[in-house]
Amino acid sequence: MKFSLQRKQLCIPYFIFLILFVVIPILFILFYAFTDSAGNFSLYSLIAFFTSTNKINVLIQSLLFSVINTIICLLVGYPIAYILASSKAKFNYVVVMLFVMPMWINFVLRTGATRDVLTWIGLNGGQHPYIATFIGLFYNYLPFVILPLYSTMLKLDKAQIEAASDLGCNRFQVFTKSIFPQTIPGVVSAAQMVFMPTMSSYVIPETLSEGKIILFGNSIYLGFSNNQWNSASFMAIIMLAIVCISMLVTRNYTEKDQEGGSSRW
Amino acid sequence: MDNKNYIIELKNVSKIYEDGTIAVDNFNFYVRKGEFVTFLGPSGCGKSTTLRMIAGFEFPSKGEILLNGKDISNLPPNKRPINMVFQRYALFPHLDVYDNIAFGLKLKKIAIPLKDKEGKPVLKINKNKVKNLKREIYLTKKNKHLNEEEKETKLNEYNLALEKAKTTPEQAYKYKKLSDREIDEKVARALKIVDLEALEDRDISTLSGGQQQRVAIARAIVNEPEILLLDEPLGALDLKMRKDMQIELKEMHTKLGITFIYVTHDQEEALTMSDTVVVMKDGLIQQIGKPKEIYDEPKNAFVADFIGESNIYNATMIKKMSVRFLDHNFDCLDDFPVNEKVDVVIRPEDIIIKNENEGMINCKITTKIFKGVNYQYIALVGKNEVMIKSTKEYDVGQTVGLDIYPDSIQIMKKDFTTNIYTDAWINKNNQVCIDDVPFDCDILQLVEGGKEEDGYIVDKKGKKYDFNDADVVAEVGLDKIEIVDDIESENSQIVGEIVDSVYKGDHYQYIVRTENEEDFVCLSSYTYNLNDKVGIHINKNDIKLRLKKEVSNYEI
Structure with missing residues (x-):
């Protein structure tokens, strides 16, 4: 008997998966966001969200946290990635692994350990909630910056760098005019990897600030755990909207990268 | 001085990499102003390394590179009046055609002599010169390939120059960037030279290979370099486009009057375009000469084999001006000691086919290939194969006579005995x-x-x-x-x-x-x-x- 699978049939499992775990949950969220507790259509959650200074403040604070954390991670991660990618030493891979290895440990456990270490060196979350939270966020998201940057930097076109210096760039100009533009796709994807997860992070602020700092993720969680399904769902929609916006904004850069890449070869 | 015409001169230049491989071995060579020079050799022969040393991407381990008589060995690439066209063009994908070409111009600064109110030149101590000399001293001290004596003489030289630079004030300059209009004009001119006038706003990724090639050339020549370096620039193009570009490059060379240094592994390209060809192998110069000299009088079997098709045989000098190969004694023009074992090379088109028994030797044709302009035959003389190119038609299996005249026999010293x-x-x-x-x-x-x-x-x-x-x-x-x-x-x-x-x-x-x-x-x-x-x-x-x-x- 001949048994052959067609492409269509191969798609079925993924299709089921998508429906079950992506489409249906989104529909649920949409349903809860625009209904009241009795299940009737209502814009109550929307109005409640935009009139509550408390919730807007949380949103703004989360955005600020995300922006600052993204910038810090990029500032620190970029040089590390550059050094790792450009030096020929054999231990490079080991160093990359050292940065990446903590990611293999469960995130909640790791954050608990971070809290203990911080308390031990005197940066107790109760007294220094902001510092402790930032350290935690930075520590957790740095690898997500280094990895994409490292991989784009491995692909840096040496000839372009040489061309820049051949055409009159000094070392600093070589960086600003050739190396940095080449790494922009990496920077964008690194920023994406940090910005949104920071916004929705829940365990890190919760554990490290001992509940003193509430980010958007915490507030969604609080909503669900307090049985305010409608308002929490609406906040989740806001979250989704921000994800979509940030993807739209960055889409141009990532597409450009692919074009440039293919034309070079 | 008699070498005033030399725009660039390499003196005893060697490049030894950290792992000990010698890429370029004691290179001595000069280029005259306006010349078209080609480095030719198989991959890994050191031709690209030499070019990169001239460009400034690599620094020689030993020896000096003189530009117009001044040592530039350790000068970084941005301080050399030399531009390069890269193998894969290395255009900046984030910039459009115009910005790619204007890249160098936007960075360029023109020196204007400073004058005080009375019109007298302002004299200052040249800080840049002091800085450069200090860098030279530092680099010389760190160089592992120089012996103590060489180091000492060099250091003394630099220290003297440093003292002089520190104490004698020189004409001071202020630097001005090119205006947008000047840049516009220059870019337009460069685009015209490479025939891309209409494309200045196009994105690099929308250009074809040939167009990218032209942009790369325009980007280099727009800076009006004294020397244009070309590192296998036509390697990525298809055959027809390559042929067209060869002719265009040659024309550009005549038009611009800039010195071109070209690197290729394609012997035909080298012979068509250059005034002088440098054949290299294993980091050593095998032969320098005009294309015709190199083709007609290769110095050794490597050059003969690498440049064009050739028949190479082991031969023995049997008496003065007579050499034996293919079981026959041929008259020749080169004088080598009697009984010395030599290599002879005969170009396939220099062998004349005649009817059986009419030539100096007889042979039997084993293969025949029609090549358009002529036929290419492989014939057997005893056990030896002879490649012959001729417009006359003979059949496979036919026995024919061959004539080889003295002026087509090139005798070379054996490289290995x-x-x-x-x-x-x-x-x-x-x-x-x-x-x-x-x-x-x-x-x-x-x-x-x-x-x-x-x-x-x-x-x-x-x-x-x-x-x-x-x-x-x-x-x-x-x-x-x-x-x-x-x-x-x-x-x-x-x-x-x-x-x-x-x-x-x-x-x-x-x-x-x-x-x-x-x-x-x-x-x-x-x-x-x-x-x-x-x-x-x-x-x-x-x-x-x-x-x-x-x-x-x-x-x-």
């Missing part, structure tokens, strides 16, 4: 170690009438010798080294890679290079390709040994 290993030694088993691999050998040849007794050698008079650890010079004839296909077999004593092959009528001459960079030159009638891994076998009696010290040193 025998393999000599000067750092061989004898181990305790009375084997000779070449490249640290033991080979069985006839150790008795070291002592006249010797005999072996318990690992010692005893001569006629009963004197005993112990040759353990003795340094010897080992010599093996080219034909005595056997290539073994099966590198795992017992016959394969040492394994190496084929790095060079030259066809000589009925056999190939190969160079097998081992991991430790020891070369074995051998002859074989079988075909191997470059980079093939093969084993080598040498028969016990074919290794000739000579002690480095007197025999009496080893007496016990």
